[in-house]
Amino acid sequence: MEKKHALIRRPSPRLADGLVTHIEREPVDVKLAERQWDDYVAALHGAGWQTHEVDRADDCPDAVFIEDTMVVYGDTAVIARPGADERKPETLAAEAAVRELGYRIAHIEAPGTLDGGDVLKFGGTVWVGRGGRTNDEGIAQLAEHLEPLGARVVTVPLTKVLHLKSAVTALPDGTVVGYEPLVDDPSVWEKFLPVPEESGSHVVILDENTVLMAADAPKSAQLFRERGLDVIEVDISEYEKLEGCVTCLSVRLRGMPD
Numbered sequence: 001m002e003k004k005h006a007l008i009r010r011p012s013p014r015l016a017d018g019l020v021t022h023i024e025r026e027p028v029d030v031k032l033a034e035r036q037w038d039d040y041v042a043a044l045h046g047a048g049w050q051t052h053e054v055d056r057a058d059d060c061p062d063a064v065f066i067e068d069t070m071v072v073y074g075d076t077a078v079i080a081r082p083g084a085d086e087r088k089p090e091t092l093a094a095e096a097a098v099r100e101l102g103y104r105i106a107h108i109e110a111p112g113t114l115d116g117g118d119v120l121k122f123g124g125t126v127w128v129g130r131g132g133r134t135n136d137e138g139i140a141q142l143a144e145h146l147e148p149l150g151a152r153v154v155t156v157p158l159t160k161v162l163h164l165k166s167a168v169t170a171l172p173d174g175t176v177v178g179y180e181p182l183v184d185d186p187s188v189w190e191k192f193l194p195v196p197e198e199s200g201s202h203v204v205i206l207d208e209n210t211v212l213m214a215a216d217a218p219k220s221a222q223l224f225r226e227r228g229l230d231v232i233e234v235d236i237s238e239y240e241k242l243e244g245c246v247t248c249l250s251v252r253l254r255g256m257p258d
């Protein structure tokens with residue numbers, strides 16, 4: 001069986017200073033966050049994933065949300081240019097890690113901005129949320145890098161949440177799940193399934209039958225189980241206080257370059 005790989009990055013001791021845009025700031029328990037991160041990584045390992053730890057960036061409170069540093073498609077890693085200036089230094093070590101793993105590297109350049117969390121990929125389509133962090137120039141550059149590889153890049157409006165993947169993610173069969181009050185335009189997706197809880201809209205596909213999701217969306221978890229999926233739940237409360245979700249804590253590398 002093909003080994004699945006993921007990049008991860010340990011939380012900074014300054015995690016509690018992470019950015020908050022669409023929700024009220026709440027105190028973050030960094031010790032609890034560290035334990036929750038260990039559990040998240042253990043869940044990946046338990047599902048057969050091998051993890052690669054990117055060097056810590058202790059001066060970057062949001063560095064644990066490594067998903068935002070890049071978009072990986074086939075053998076190419078497009079290094080993001082984060083929309084928040086505070087997060088721009090995060091990409092350096094992430095790029096080094098993915099280069100070391102053999103990926104071809106491309107970059108989003110100024111004036112483009114793009115956060116990996118704004119990019120949802122499924123079956124050759126790449127939906128990109130144009131919102132607070134990702135601009136048209138960033139999306140155009142991403143399309144230039146990915147379309148020659150066969151991807152179809154589609155811009156999606158995003159006004160209600162931080163990132164596209166704060167609003168929607170995909171189940172293993174390609175159904176896009178979202179909490180409707182926070183999705184600008186559900187009609188973008190042919191197969192769209194509304195879920196009853198906000199964090200029910202965040203899943204990481206672990207394999208064709210299994211998803212990882214946050215523990216605070218039991219009704220959505222039940223809905224997925226009724227569709228025949230195995231659901232693994234992890235408590236990520238401290239990351240949710242910083243507008244993080246299960247997708248943000250890793251970069252999934254499906255099929256490494258030879």
Ligand SMILES: CN(C)C(=N)NCCC[C@H](N)C(=O)O
Nearest residue numbers: 019065117163165166242248
């Ligand atoms: C899909 N999502 C939500 C992400 N990929 N990233 C979350 C980043 C949160 C961080 N405090 C920030 O404001 O940047």
